[in-house]
Amino acid sequence: MANNILAFAESRGGDLRKVAYEAVTAARALADATGGEVHAVVAGPSGITAKAGALGTYGADAVTVVEHPAFADYNPEALAAFVAERAKGGGYRVVVLIASAQGKDLAPRVAGKLGVPLASDLTTIRLDGDKVVGTHPVNTGKVIATVTLTANPAVVSLRPGAVTAAEKPRTARIETAAPAGDPAASRVKVTQTIAGNTAKLDLGDAPVIVSGGRGLKAAENFKLVEELAAAFGNAAVGATRAVTDDGWRPHSDQIGQTGRQVSPNLYVAVGISGAIQHLAGMRTSKTIVAINKDPEAPIFKVADYGIVGDVLEVVPALTAAVKAAKGH
Amino acid sequence: MKIAVCIKRVPEMDVRFKIAPSGTSVDETGLKWDMSDFDGYAVEAALQLTEKLGNGEVVVVTVGPDAAQETLRKALSMGVTRAVHLKVDAIPFDNFAIARALATELQGGGYDLILFGKMSIDSSNGAVGPITAELLNLPCVAAASKLEIANGKGTARRELEGAAELLEFPLPAVVSIDEGVARPRYPSLKGIMAAKKKPLEVKPAQLGDLRMTVSTMALPPDRPPGRILGEGVAAVPELVRLLQTEAKVL
Known part of the structure; x- marks a missing residue:
């Protein structure tokens, strides 16, 4: 053989x-x-x-x-x-x-x-x-x-x-x-490769993913997710299907059963309730952190560490703490 | 325009699965079944293409046990012209064997386009479509998120990691469909009644040897029970400490 x-x-x-x-x-x-x-x-x-x-x-x-x-x-x-x-x-x-x-x-x-x-x-x-x-x-x-x-x-x-x-x-x-x-x-020809934002880390490559859901309440609050990702420095930004369907984020950012399946070292779920379709895309992450106002949200069942609270308050505090821990 | 759509009957996923006593499959007791999600998008895409052109025929093909005829009837009730059931006792996991059975049926059928869902929602291999294309020596696009057909040519878009690509290909061709192409319609009552009279042909599936099998199925190990560290901003320092000292990711 x-x-x-x-x-x-x-x-x-x-x-x-x-x-x-x-x-x-x-x-x-x-x-x-x-x-x-x-x-x-x-x-x-x-x-x-x-x-x-x-x-x-x-x-x-x-x-x-x-x-x-x-x-x-x-x-x-x-x-x-x-x-x-x-x-x-x-x-x-x-x-x-x-x-x-x-x-x-x-x-x-x-x-x-x-x-x-x-x-x-x-x-x-x-x-x-x-x-x-x-x-x-x-x-x-x-x-x-x-x-x-x-x-x-x-x-x-x-x-x-x-x-x-x-x-x-x-x-x-x-x-x-x-x-x-x-x-x-070749019969099948790629006529164009449309580059995404190349400065952005891809979800498949990033050791850390910070992902946002409807709990952020409005598209403009997604900047809190981006700021937390920036504080980690090696993070990509993901989203739930609800958020991409609403056009808050591009479809390519969707993590879940019908989107990307990811296994980063750290997955931070911000304002995500944890529908099974979303869990299917991220449950193999090594460490999962969840921040959500509802203590009964299913995301807390898979999260290693959870914080119950308003994401609009907790996330900026976490961003500041991560920046301090990283020394910048 | 003659289009074949290859579909699969799968269990609905919003349940807690149990493993059958054999240890090689899930326990089917109490499961509900439906057409695999992406296959529904493919059926809808095929119907829209023939409706737009004002003529044509859509044929659905499945490999499965007798119960798979429910799934074929659903497609017929959505507006598909006729159905072919390639009968097996149980659907094998070997995607080459399934592709061989489908290619045997589709070969010489005069199809302009053969559509698949990008993967079945249960076994999640995404391989049957492209392997069928290889067996039929047809051009193939896997996981198209957009599809247009005009003047004997197709154009498609595929999503990549942080990018996308646009493709063009001649017909006949095989395309597997990602979501985004078309939302499947619900069968109308009239459609459901009409489906009962539409042709549904049953043939044995020509699978050949099986060289990929499931030796065991198991439930994934439960994640260690999570900890709610606390409420609000006050819990942030403890989270950061654990990310540094325990999870070692910061």
């Missing part, structure tokens, strides 16, 4: 994303169990090769890079063809992707091309003899399924943040490769 593990390292706009290191870290742990190597694949526009060496820091033994102008934006068909071709050629035990927005699109395409099922959005992964076993939250996170894959290779996507990128430095062999077919001939 093949011992090597293939990791897909995601990039956007010519830079590797944090999830690229998570994929390599997860692959490294699997390869340490099989005694095999980690091979990473990267695709991007001209210049991406210079970024590939960083994957060695997280345990990649080899990195295959394809540079092509048609990889400047996400190119689903050409990228899936390339990853599947590498996966076929190398005889890999496991192909690891991360279930980011791009990974959710790419991973099932790769599985389909390889003729195997996809174990998607796993929160843990391990080898069990010739099988791959992972856990996957189902039924909006209310049930945890342990999934066994007997397909070869096993194609998996891991939930962003489920694995913390960890350095295991080695000098990766960097190889360049040609795309599989002509990437410019």
